[in-house]
Structure formats: C-alpha cells, structure tokens
Amino acid sequence: MAERRLTEKQSHIPTTSPVPMDNLRNTIAWTLCGVVLILWGLRLWGYGTITTLTTIPSVLLIAWGLAILTWHGGTNTRPQSTRVILVITLLLTLVGLFVWSYAQVITAPAYGTDEMAFDQFAAHLWLHGINPYGRSLAAAFSRYQVSPNGYTWTLSGHPVTLLSYPAQSFLIYVPFILLGWHTQVAVGLNVISWAAALIILFWAVPDSSKPLAIVLASLSVYISYAVGGVTDALFVPFLVLAARKWDQYPFLRGWASLWNPIWFGMAMGIKQTPWIILPFILIGIAFESHRRLGTWRAGIWPVFRYVLITGTVFLIPNVPFIVLNPSTWIKGILTPLIAPTVPEGQGLITLSLFLHIGGGSLFAYTILSAIVLLGLLLIYFLTYPRLKAWTLLIPSLALFVATRSFGSYLVMLVPAAMMSLATTETYSSGKLPTSVKIVLSGIGFVILTSVLAALVIPSPMKLNLIGLHTTGQLATVDQVDLAVTNRTNRLLHPHFTADMSGTLTAFWNQISGPAALQPHQTADYVLAAPNFYSQPALTGGFQMVAFTAHTKTISHTNSYVPSTWHVALIPDAINHPVPYGQSITITAEILNRMDQPVHVNNIPIYLGQIIYAQRGLQYGQAIINDGYPGETPVTATTNSRGEATFTIRDVHPETDPVYFEANLVNNHDYYPYGYSQILPIRFSQ
Structure with a gap:
C-alpha cells in the first residue's frame, strides 16, 4: 500500500521537458540585448551634470533593458509583437548612441586622429x-x-x-x-x-x-x-x-x-x-x-x-x-x-614593441603580411566553400601581421x-584530396617560417636608460639620458621617441649625442620631450624607442616604471574648519602600487603647502612640525611601519584653504615622485 500511495503521489508531480535549442539561443540573444541596453543607460547616467539631455534616455534604456531581461524573448509572444519590441529596442539603442556621442563631443571636442x-x-x-x-x-x-x-x-x-x-x-x-x-x-x-x-x-x-x-x-x-x-x-x-x-x-x-x-x-x-x-x-x-x-x-x-x-x-x-x-x-x-x-x-607587431622579440627588420613584417595574404587566398581557393561564411573576415588575418595592425x-x-x-547559402563539400592537404601543409609551413623570420631578426641597437629628469610636482618625465650601442656592422641613424602604453609620442629632441652611430659604437644621448603630450607620467610605465628610417628597424629600452611607491595622507580629508592656533596631526604612509603598506624605516617624506587662490598661487603660512611659518617642504622620516608624522597649525586665520601634499624623492636622480592626494585644511577663527 505504501508503494502504491507513493506511486500515486509521484503521478501528480509535474513533468518538465528540455528547452528546445532554438528557444535557448533566442533567450540568450535577448538576455545579452537586455544587458547591453542597461549598459547604454549606465553610460549616459554619468553625464547628467554636464547635459540634462542624458537623464531621460538613461532611465528609459535601463528600464527597457530590465523589461527585456524579464521577458527574455518569450516563445509565446506573437511574431508581430516581437517585431514591435525589436523596433523599439533598435530605436532606443540609436537614441543611446547619439546622446552618448553628443556627451563625448561636448566633453572632449578635439579630434582624436x-x-x-x-x-x-x-x-x-x-x-x-x-x-x-x-x-x-x-x-x-x-x-x-x-x-x-x-x-x-x-x-x-x-x-x-x-x-x-x-x-x-x-x-x-x-x-x-x-x-x-x-x-x-x-x-x-x-x-x-x-x-x-x-x-x-x-x-x-x-x-x-x-x-x-x-x-x-x-x-x-x-x-x-x-x-x-x-x-x-x-x-x-x-x-x-x-x-x-x-x-x-x-x-x-x-x-x-x-x-x-x-x-x-x-x-x-x-x-x-x-x-x-x-x-x-x-x-x-x-x-x-x-x-x-x-x-x-x-x-x-x-x-x-x-x-x-x-x-x-x-x-x-x-x-x-x-x-x-x-x-x-x-x-x-x-x-x-x-x-x-x-x-x-x-597585432603581431606587439611582440616587437613590448616583448622586444625581433625588430631588426620591419620590412620582414611587410613581406610577412603579403605572404599571409597570398597564403590565405590559396587556402580559400583550395578549400572553398569551407571558409565561405568568413569571406569578409579572413583578410583581417593578413592585417594582424602587418607593421601597422x-x-x-x-x-x-x-x-x-x-x-x-x-x-549567404551554406552547403557542405566533400573531403579534401590528399594533394590539396599537402599543398595546405606547405602553405602553413611557409607562413609559419615567415612569422619566425620576422621575429628572430634582433633589434640592431641596445638602449639603456641611465638617467632622467622630471617636472617635479607636475609628475612627468621631460628629459632622459640613454646609453645606446650599435650591435651591427652598419652605420645607423637613430631617431628617438617614447612609448607610453602603446602610444608613440612625437619624436624627442636630441640635446646631445651623435647623429650617426658607427658600427659597434656606444654613445650617450640626452633627449628632451618636444611637448607636454610626449612627457610620460611618473605614475605609469614607459619605454624609449629608437627607429632607423633607412634600414627600417626598431630598438627599445626595457620598460621603466619611475614610481612604484606612493604616499597616502591619513586622514584623507578634513571636512571641518580648524581654529587657528590649534594643532592637527597627519600621518603620511608609504604604500606600494597595490595600496599595501610598505614597512620601511628612515625614508624621508616631504610635506609641502600652497594656497590655490582664485587669482593664482600663494604661499601658505602654516607651521609644519618645528618649522617656521610658511616653510615648505618639511621633511619627516618613517618609522618601522613606513609612517611619518606631521603636526600642523596656523598662527592666524586664512581666507583660503591651505593645500598639503606629500611626496618621496628618488635617491639616484633626486626627482620627486609618489605624490599623495591633496589635503586642503581651512584655518578659521
């Protein structure tokens, strides 16, 4: 009887069937679409204070995206209703595109290329x-x-x-x-x-x-x-x-x-x-x-x-x-x-630009891209229609190996x-003949050999960064000293630039160093940035690059990160006025690039003060530690926890806040780096 009752109960349990694959694909497509609409709304949301034009589209896009996620292309919807939903989704996407583009233009109207x-x-x-x-x-x-x-x-x-x-x-x-x-x-x-x-x-x-x-x-x-x-x-x-x-x-x-x-x-x-x-x-x-x-x-x-x-x-x-x-x-x-x-x-040129693999012949990349293009044409011809669906995308592979990709x-x-x-129509084809497979293997071998040839030719010059000069509180590098060695038997005429995260700057001015580098000669070069846009930030890495126009080569220094430590001020904000004559204590802590404390002692930290007044810069008159009024910067050394303490007070009220900022100084080139956040303090009566 127990088994019979159990069977009867089980007979009332609703059964489920697998979701058809087409319905699953449809649900996934609509889910992605809903997420994208929400992302459009989030893109627009941050521009509400720049132009109110973005506010209503932002809300509509997010709401419609959530509705689509809920609906997820329901299979019971009539085709006519689905088409209406599709058209509304398209129109809202276009609104998002145009409004977002407008916000970008008014934020940064300069042409980018x-x-x-x-x-x-x-x-x-x-x-x-x-x-x-x-x-x-x-x-x-x-x-x-x-x-x-x-x-x-x-x-x-x-x-x-x-x-x-x-x-x-x-x-x-x-x-x-x-x-x-x-x-x-x-x-x-x-x-x-x-x-x-x-x-x-x-x-x-x-x-x-x-x-x-x-x-x-x-x-x-x-x-x-x-x-x-x-x-x-x-x-x-x-x-x-x-x-x-x-x-x-x-x-x-x-x-x-x-x-x-x-x-x-x-x-x-x-x-x-x-x-x-x-x-x-x-x-x-x-x-x-x-x-x-x-x-x-x-x-x-x-x-x-x-x-x-x-x-x-x-x-x-x-x-x-x-x-x-x-x-x-x-x-x-x-x-x-x-x-x-x-x-x-x-593309492939990234290996030469960042990993320093190859670089001895940019012409080899040009030959490689031509070989790859011809090889792809032969493969496409010999295997048609296997690659038919990707007819318009295959050429990207040839562009991937070009010098400019x-x-x-x-x-x-x-x-x-x-x-x-x-x-387009897709259809199957028979097995490839053995002769065609042999030809395809040969084409693959030629392409692979060409790739290796482009990557094994070493760069002709060895570049070492031996010194640099910075802009101080502006925190950029405006001059570098390089030791350059010609490793070939040819006369080379190097031209130098900086590579900042994949962006090559304007070519740097050569202050000193020979215009032509003799075979196996080593020479020192002093290079200056031609403009502010070419100055690498101290907080980011860069490498110096040397090109030769006649022989078409590229050489570089190792990537250099001027600043791996930085300073944080604690507290990071003082949200109330400080009565003049009253002391306030600030802790400056050394952190690594992951914002983890660095426990090093006897490291000097420099705390400076300035007033950013409406009509220009003014000297602050605060007293830092045992310094005199207005002294800047004032130095304190870290304890075993990597912390330095500064006591600040002002002897009279200020009409403007005094801005404090701490930094470290490089022991070799003596440039300031690792600037903290700026801490304004308003001293009042």
Missing part, C-alpha cells in the same frame, strides 16, 4: 577649388585641435601631412558642409555611418539574429572608434550592404545585379581596408557560378562584370584628381601601403562578416 582632421580639411580645400592631394594638410592639426599623440609619424620622426585615402573619404563630407554643417562634421558622420550600419544589419538579418546585431553595434570598441576619430565607420555600411547575399550575384539580372558591386566600390573609395577583400569575393563568385552552371568559363563574365562595376564606382569620384595630378593622387592613396610609417597596433583593422570587418554569415 589626424585622419579625421585631414578628411574634413581636404573637403574644405576642395570646396575652395584646391586639390588636397600633394598639399600639406598640417594646418588641420591646430584647426581641429589634434594632439601630437594623434599624428601618424614616419620612421625619421616627421608627421605625415599628406592626404592618404581615396577621394570619397573626404567628398562624403562635402554635401553636409554645403548645407552649413561645419562643426564636428567628421565625428557626426562617423556616428551616423555606424548607426546606418546597425540599421542595415538589423533590417537584413533574420529576426532571431536582430538582438545580436544590436549587441554587436553597441560594443564599446565600435562606438569609441566612431567618436574617437577612426574613420573606418564610414565604409562599414557600404561594406555591410555589399556583403548581403553576395554569393547570389552571378545569378542576378537587371538593376539587382548592380547593387552589390556598387556598394563594394563605394566602400573601397573611402579607405584601403576593403581592397584586400575583393580577391576573396571574386574567387567566391567564380566558384558559385561554376557550382550552379557547371563550367569555369561561365564564372568569368560575373567576375569581370563585378570588377568593372566596382572599379568604375571607385574611380568616378577620383577622376578629377587623377586628371589634375595623377602622380600625387597615386602617391596619396598608396601612402598607407608604401610610406615608412612607425609600427603600431595590437590597429584594432580597427581587426574588428571593423565583423559587421560585414555577420551580414555574410546570415544571408
């Missing part, structure tokens, strides 16, 4: 009847407040000042300038272009992928590039359109057969990045024609037609400049490919790849 400044300036020159190709655009630096750290530098230490892109890169600005839009045109068009890419992607992909399109377009890397000055956003919407059903191109007729190559030609006319995608598209078109029509000859005409239309669309905006001066136009559009610019980026080169092709993945 030279490319954005050059494009807008070139548009202004063209409207005044001046051919921008071959003309110095250096005036754009000051006109758009571009920091020297945003310049593109050559290996000899000179900034690139010539237009380096096809004509559509700046002609796209012309209609908007003619309509009277002059301020922040470049940033505005970047953001509008990125919004257009999102709308196109959202419209074209299946409903199940639309939340992921919103997630992709909302990633910080993309929106930061759009506002920060990376003009790749301008070609993304055209490339996304060109990627839509590109494999159907051979079978389209009439106007429908024109759009894919037209969009691709427009993308190629803005920047060089899409250029390397074209061979992959053409190979794919040829294979698709062969698969359906049965002969390779049938694929020749679609390929020829695609090239003809794309080339025509690319050339039409450039015709006036080709006619005016073909040599300056060719030199301009090929500058990113042939100019001896400094290596930068987040910025993150924008590596991620800006992803939206187009997503469009291709969502709209």
Whole structure:
C-alpha cells in the first residue's frame, strides 16, 4: 500500500521537458540585448551634470533593458509583437548612441586622429577649388585641435601631412558642409555611418539574429572608434550592404545585379581596408557560378562584370584628381601601403614593441603580411566553400601581421562578416584530396617560417636608460639620458621617441649625442620631450624607442616604471574648519602600487603647502612640525611601519584653504615622485 500511495503521489508531480535549442539561443540573444541596453543607460547616467539631455534616455534604456531581461524573448509572444519590441529596442539603442556621442563631443571636442582632421580639411580645400592631394594638410592639426599623440609619424620622426585615402573619404563630407554643417562634421558622420550600419544589419538579418546585431553595434570598441576619430565607420555600411547575399550575384539580372558591386566600390573609395577583400569575393563568385552552371568559363563574365562595376564606382569620384595630378593622387592613396610609417597596433607587431622579440627588420613584417595574404587566398581557393561564411573576415588575418595592425583593422570587418554569415547559402563539400592537404601543409609551413623570420631578426641597437629628469610636482618625465650601442656592422641613424602604453609620442629632441652611430659604437644621448603630450607620467610605465628610417628597424629600452611607491595622507580629508592656533596631526604612509603598506624605516617624506587662490598661487603660512611659518617642504622620516608624522597649525586665520601634499624623492636622480592626494585644511577663527 505504501508503494502504491507513493506511486500515486509521484503521478501528480509535474513533468518538465528540455528547452528546445532554438528557444535557448533566442533567450540568450535577448538576455545579452537586455544587458547591453542597461549598459547604454549606465553610460549616459554619468553625464547628467554636464547635459540634462542624458537623464531621460538613461532611465528609459535601463528600464527597457530590465523589461527585456524579464521577458527574455518569450516563445509565446506573437511574431508581430516581437517585431514591435525589436523596433523599439533598435530605436532606443540609436537614441543611446547619439546622446552618448553628443556627451563625448561636448566633453572632449578635439579630434582624436589626424585622419579625421585631414578628411574634413581636404573637403574644405576642395570646396575652395584646391586639390588636397600633394598639399600639406598640417594646418588641420591646430584647426581641429589634434594632439601630437594623434599624428601618424614616419620612421625619421616627421608627421605625415599628406592626404592618404581615396577621394570619397573626404567628398562624403562635402554635401553636409554645403548645407552649413561645419562643426564636428567628421565625428557626426562617423556616428551616423555606424548607426546606418546597425540599421542595415538589423533590417537584413533574420529576426532571431536582430538582438545580436544590436549587441554587436553597441560594443564599446565600435562606438569609441566612431567618436574617437577612426574613420573606418564610414565604409562599414557600404561594406555591410555589399556583403548581403553576395554569393547570389552571378545569378542576378537587371538593376539587382548592380547593387552589390556598387556598394563594394563605394566602400573601397573611402579607405584601403576593403581592397584586400575583393580577391576573396571574386574567387567566391567564380566558384558559385561554376557550382550552379557547371563550367569555369561561365564564372568569368560575373567576375569581370563585378570588377568593372566596382572599379568604375571607385574611380568616378577620383577622376578629377587623377586628371589634375595623377602622380600625387597615386602617391596619396598608396601612402598607407608604401610610406615608412612607425609600427603600431595590437597585432603581431606587439611582440616587437613590448616583448622586444625581433625588430631588426620591419620590412620582414611587410613581406610577412603579403605572404599571409597570398597564403590565405590559396587556402580559400583550395578549400572553398569551407571558409565561405568568413569571406569578409579572413583578410583581417593578413592585417594582424602587418607593421601597422590597429584594432580597427581587426574588428571593423565583423559587421560585414555577420551580414555574410546570415544571408549567404551554406552547403557542405566533400573531403579534401590528399594533394590539396599537402599543398595546405606547405602553405602553413611557409607562413609559419615567415612569422619566425620576422621575429628572430634582433633589434640592431641596445638602449639603456641611465638617467632622467622630471617636472617635479607636475609628475612627468621631460628629459632622459640613454646609453645606446650599435650591435651591427652598419652605420645607423637613430631617431628617438617614447612609448607610453602603446602610444608613440612625437619624436624627442636630441640635446646631445651623435647623429650617426658607427658600427659597434656606444654613445650617450640626452633627449628632451618636444611637448607636454610626449612627457610620460611618473605614475605609469614607459619605454624609449629608437627607429632607423633607412634600414627600417626598431630598438627599445626595457620598460621603466619611475614610481612604484606612493604616499597616502591619513586622514584623507578634513571636512571641518580648524581654529587657528590649534594643532592637527597627519600621518603620511608609504604604500606600494597595490595600496599595501610598505614597512620601511628612515625614508624621508616631504610635506609641502600652497594656497590655490582664485587669482593664482600663494604661499601658505602654516607651521609644519618645528618649522617656521610658511616653510615648505618639511621633511619627516618613517618609522618601522613606513609612517611619518606631521603636526600642523596656523598662527592666524586664512581666507583660503591651505593645500598639503606629500611626496618621496628618488635617491639616484633626486626627482620627486609618489605624490599623495591633496589635503586642503581651512584655518578659521
């Protein structure tokens, strides 16, 4: 009977079934989308005191994100309701993008890169009847407040000042300038272009992928590039359109057969990045024609037609400049490919920039990128259609090994790849023949060998940082002393700069040291920072870098962190007035970079005082320890716990607070470092 009752009870327990995989994917996509909307709201929240424009969108985005997390793309929702929710989500995302971008501009209106400044300036020159190709655009630096750290530098230490892109890169600005839009045109068009890419992607992909399109377009890397000055956003919407059903191109007729190559030609006319995608598209078109029509000859005409239309669309905006001066136009559009610019980026070159692996031949990286591109084309050709879904993303691998491999080169092709993945036909193919596998192994071996060759050539110079000079309380390095050894049998002409967290500064001025370094010669160099932007902060690490323009090499010092200790004042704030004549005790404690106490004794700590008055700096008149009124700085040594004690009092009331700050001093170069927080004290009656 007990077993029967147990069985009867069990029969009333509700049963569950596994969640279908499609529903699970849908739930995950909507969950990510909800989180992204909340993040948009949080991005806007902090700007409420700068512009109230952000407050309402912030609340709406967070509320809608929470609602989506609760709803999580419920499977019982009617398709019409789901589409309404999708459209509302898209519109709110666009509101977040535009409002956040506006907040960024009013916070930091200066243009972040030279490319954005050059494009807008070139548009202004063209409207005044001046051919921008071959003309110095250096005036754009000051006109758009571009920091020297945003310049593109050559290996000899000179900034690139010539237009380096096809004509559509700046002609796209012309209609908007003619309509009277002059301020922040470049940033505005970047953001509008990125919004257009999102709308196109959202419209074209299946409903199940639309939340992921919103997630992709909302990633910080993309929106930061759009506002920060990376003009790749301008070609993304055209490339996304060109990627839509590109494999159907051979079978389209009439106007429908024109759009894919037209969009691709427009993308190629803005920047060089899409250029390397074209061979992959053409190979794919040829294979698709062969698969359906049965002969390779049938694929020749679609390929020829695609090239003809794309080339025509690319050339039409450039015709006036080709006619005016073909040599300056060719030199301009090929500058990113042939100019001896400094290596930068987040690709393979990072190993030479930070780990000091290789660096003896930057030309080897150029050869490597060409080999990788050719190898990828062969792999794509031999294995088609296995890599078809990633046709528009594969070229990023070639950019990854180039000397200039910025993150924008590596991620800006992803939206187009997503469009291709969502709209092209996938099908399986048979096993690869043994002969093809052997060829693929050979290609892989050649690529690997080329990578090793680029990484094993050692840098030609050994650089040692033997001294530095700082700006004191400004806490930056403005001069360094280097010992440089030429380890080769060649005459080298070094040009020096600083690398601060991956950003190469303007090249430093050579105060002393030979212009040419003889084979195996060691010489001392004194270098001075050319401007404030080039001065590394004492609180961060940096390395000095030497380039040679003729031999195209890179050498560096080891990374140097001037300050690993710093001082903290306890208490960190005094929130009430202190009657004059009354003493107050402050403890200065030495901490490491993780804010852990450093137990060292007999270390001098220096406490200074100053008044930051409305009309300028004034000397404080407080008495620190046993000093005289106004004495600054006053020194106290630490005890075994790494703490020094200061007693402060003032003999008369002050109309302004007295600001106190403590620091350490380097025992070798005698520069101050490790500054504490600033502690204001108001002495009253």
